[in-house]
Amino acid sequence: MKKSRFTDSQIMAILKQHEAGVPVAELSREHNVSTALIxxxxxxxxxxxxxxxKRLKELEAENARLKKMYAEERLKAELRQEALEGKL
Structure with missing residues (x-):
């Protein structure tokens, strides 16, 4: 996952400014980010x-780690299966 140059609190502050009525175009110029990112x-x-x-980001990181572990275990299982089939 790509590391953001903004901290969670900075992102929250930018979003709070938007909720307070500051236009997205103005926020994007002020913080040098695209409007799409906001x-x-x-x-x-x-x-x-x-x-x-913070909790959402932790869960996303854990999910990515578990997906990687699953893919590795699945690959090992496929290799074992192929080895067994080759021996029979």
Whole structure:
């Protein structure tokens, strides 16, 4: 997962500014990010507080780790199966 140059609290502050009525175009110029990124943050983190945002990121990292482990174990199982079939 790509590391953001913004901390969770910075993202939350930018989203709070938007909720307070600051236009996305102005926020994107002020923080030197694309408007699309602000909209992505809003759809992903809108309505969350910093602790919820941290928990979401922890769960996403754990999910990625588990998917990688599953893929590795699946590959091992396939190799074992192929080895067994070759011996029979």
């Amino acid at each position: 909209y992505q943050w809003r759809s992903k983190f809108g309505g969350m507080d910093a602790s919820m945002m």
